[in-house]
Structure formats: C-alpha cells, structure tokens
Amino acid sequence: MIQILIVEDEKPISSLIRMALTKEGYSCTCVYDGAAAADLLESTPFDLILLDVMLPYVDGFELMEYIRPLEIPVIFITAVDSVPNRVKGLKLGAEDYIVKPFETIELLARIDVVLRRYQKCGMVLQAGGLEIDTRSMQVWRDGEEINLTKTEYELLLLFARNPRRAMFRETIYERVWGGEYPFGSKAVDLAVQRLRKKVGWEHLLKAVNKVGYRLEISP
Numbered sequence: 034m035i036q037i038l039i040v041e042d043e044k045p046i047s048s049l050i051r052m053a054l055t056k057e058g059y060s061c062t063c064v065y066d067g068a069a070a071a072d073l074l075e076s077t078p079f080d081l082i083l084l085d086v087m088l089p090y091v092d093g094f095e096l097m098e099y100i101r102p103l104e105i106p107v108i109f110i111t112a113v114d115s116v117p118n119r120v121k122g123l124k125l126g127a128e129d130y131i132v133k134p135f136e137t138i139e140l141l142a143r144i145d146v147v148l149r150r151y152q153k154c155g156m157v158l159q160a161g162g163l164e165i166d167t168r169s170m171q172v173w174r175d176g177e178e179i180n181l182t183k184t185e186y187e188l189l190l191l192f193a194r195n196p197r198r199a200m201f202r203e204t205i206y207e208r209v210w211g212g213e214y215p216f217g218s219k220a221v222d223l224a225v226q227r228l229r230k231k232v233g234w235e236h237l238l239k240a241v242n243k244v245g246y247r248l249e250i251s252p
Contacts, residue, residue, distance in 0.1 A: 038079040039063045040070040053137045058194030067091025086111040097125040160193035161237050161250045192248040202245040
C-alpha cells in the first residue's frame with residue numbers, strides 16, 4: 034500500500050486531504066509541523082510527501098533540504114501563489130506545486146502522475162492470489178487471464194487497494210457505480226457474488242453484518 038506523509042499545520046485541511054486519499058486506497062500519516070516531520074522521516078519510510086510551505090518550527094523549504102537525500106517525491110501544498118515561490122520549491126527538488134484552495138480531484142491526479150513517474154503506484158498489484166495490471170486493466174490467476182467487466186474490475190481494484198477494511202455498501206456503490214446508493218438496491222451484493230466466483234475469492238471476500246464487505250487478506 035502506498036504510504037503518504039501529509040505535513041500540513043491546518044488540521045481541518047489535513048483531515049480533508051487524509052479522508053480523500055484514504056478513500057482512494059492510500060495509507061496516510063499526518064503531522065503538523067516541520068520538526069515533527071523530520072523526526073518521523075528518520076524512522077518511517079514514505080512513498081510521497083505532501084508538504085505545506087508555511088509550517089511551525091521548520092518551514093517546508095527548510096525541510097526539503099532534509100528530504101532531498103532521502104529521494105522521496107514531494108508535492109508542495111501552499112496558499113502562497115507566487116512565481117518566485119513555485120520556482121524555489123521546484124529548484125529545491127519538489128515534483129509539483131499545488132496552490133490552496135484546490136479541488137480534491139486535481140490533487141489526486143497530481144499524486145497519480147508523480148507516483149507513476151517514480152513507478153511507485155504499483156502497475157501490477159498482488160492481492161489474494163491475483164495479479165492486477167492497473168494500466169492494462171488485466172487480471173491473472175496462476176498465469177491465466179480472468180475476463181472481467183469494467184464494473185467487476187473496478188470492484189476488484191477497490192477491495193484489493195483496501196485489504197481488511199470493512200466497506201459499507203453505500204461507499205462501494207458510490208466508488209464503483211457513482212452517485213448515491215439507491216435504497217434497497219441489490220447491485221453491490223449481486224456484483225460481489227459474481228466477482229467472488231470469477232476470481233476465486235469465495236472464502237476471502239466476506240460479508241460484514243449490517244455493513245457490507247471486507248477482503249480478508251494481509252495488506
């Protein structure tokens with residue numbers, strides 16, 4: 034699972050970013066000042082850092098001097114929208130620079146681009162005995178390709194990126210089908226039943242009473 038460090042001193046913004054990224058299957062850790070981030074980086078590996086510029090104790094530009102030898106990609110997140118600041122951030126080694134306020138969809142797109150550039154977004158994902166190629170949207174078990182519909186593939190990917198996480202039917206529907214979950218709909222249950230049989234997850238993709246489903250594999 035991709036590990037992302039969010040270094041943002043405004044806790045409401047940090048929480049919103051974390052919520053959005055967690056829904057997409059990323060694992061997120063939040064810290065609220067530059068010194069805490071530096072301490073954490075001494076002991077914990079990350080695949081990407083989202084870094085505010087204006088931070089207590091150690092600002093984002095200063096922290097970049099510490100991060101650069103670690104070769105962890107950085108996206109600056111800041112309210113300071115000026116060309117000199119953007120240039121400074123990029124010259125210090127940041128991969129990208131996004132200005133607050135921003136749309137979540139834009140942040141997710143920028144994260145995806147950076148991770149692909151570093152080849153960290155897992156083009157081939159291993160889950161429950163399957164190999165899932167996230168670029169070609171192909172799925173294999175024991176070298177044999179499994180043909181899935183687009184909906185089945187999106188459902189499979191959602192569970193594979195969220196192992197051991199109980200997911201509400203409403204959340205599954207919103208993420209795979211889009212829109213609000215229709216009351217009384219059996220779309221999720223029927224799709225899960227088909228997916229289980231196709232990929233051999235009869236004993237791995239388990240129902241959670243009054244919630245939805247959970248994929249019982251190790252992260």
